[in-house]
Amino acid sequence: VKEDVTAAEFITKMIAAADGTVVTKSDCKTLLQALVGDNYNCIQIDNLYTTHNEYDKETLASRSEIMYENQNGSFSTVYNLTEEQGVLYYYAKKDDGWIKYEACLEKEDISRNFVSGMNLENAEVLGFETEGLQYNGQDVYKLSVKLKDANIRELIFETGMKWLFWAKEYASVDLSDITVTMDYYVDPMSAQVLKVEARLEGMKNMLTALGLHEFSSYFGHVLDVVELHECKMVYENISYEDYTLPKMSFEDKKNSIFV
Numbered sequence: 001v002k003e004d005v006t007a008a009e010f011i012t013k014m015i016a017a018a019d020g021t022v023v024t025k026s027d028c029k030t031l032l033q034a035l036v037g038d039n040y041n042c043i044q045i046d047n048l049y050t051t052h053n054e055y056d057k058e059t060l061a062s063r064s065e066i067m068y069e070n071q072n073g074s075f076s077t078v079y080n081l082t083e084e085q086g087v088l089y090y091y092a093k094k095d096d097g098w099i100k101y102e103a104c105l106e107k108e109d110i111s112r113n114f115v116s117g118m119n120l121e122n123a124e125v126l127g128f129e130t131e132g133l134q135y136n137g138q139d140v141y142k143l144s145v146k147l148k149d150a151n152i153r154e155l156i157f158e159t160g161m162k163w164l165f166w167a168k169e170y171a172s173v174d175l176s177d178i179t180v181t182m183d184y185y186v187d188p189m190s191a192q193v194l195k196v197e198a199r200l201e202g203m204k205n206m207l208t209a210l211g212l213h214e215f216s217s218y219f220g221h222v223l224d225v226v227e228l229h230e231c232k233m234v235y236e237n238i239s240y241e242d243y244t245l246p247k248m249s250f251e252d253k254k255n256s257i258f259v
Helices: 007-019 153-157 167-172 204-220 250-255
Strands: 025-037 044-054 062-069 073-084 087-094 096-102 122-129 141-147 178-186 194-200 224-237
Touching: 007 122, 007 141, 007 178, 025 178, 044 204, 096 167, 096 250, 153 167, 204 224
Parallel strands: none
Antiparallel strands: 025 044, 025 224, 044 062, 062 073, 073 087, 087 096, 122 141, 141 178, 178 194, 194 224
């Protein structure tokens, strides 16, 4: 017999279920469409990112395979996150070798699930459906919320947008102007998240930083036009099972270029 449950009660259950759990694997598709430029010249950003993320909670290591497509073609790369002497570093695949740089992440900021750090208890509930929904042949609840004061930096970075910035640059971008609407598809019994759809609005600070970073040779140091048309991300194939990530080879690490 299915009990009637309110959104607030279910959110409490989701927060409890997420405590201490990590997502060890996920796939993410992200669409970013925007316009940046000055009064004379605009560049249309129309990027699709397809990312496969793997995470090892024992070592904090993670690996992201990113495919990035736009009007100029498609590009792919790999990012490895590893801890060395208490500091987190990224190794990014560049041609046949690796570039190494500091990740600018604090270990305690890495929640690696879609609930902790999202301040769900204070989110505005937009909808809560408990009947007639399925995902991958399984009954699910759908919770739709507008987030307030959520820690979204990691959520965005894991989408493949880490391609756009060095970690130091990204760490300094002010994300407070972003409004996030999340649709959670959740297992009613375990209260674990099986799929996430997020839509971002606002984002002017990040797009300005991106425009100046990528296209400053066109625009100088002022952007008059910064418009977000769409930013939507879908996380699927979410796994919570323990996973041991293969280590990067000593040779690759040794031959990497530190920037």
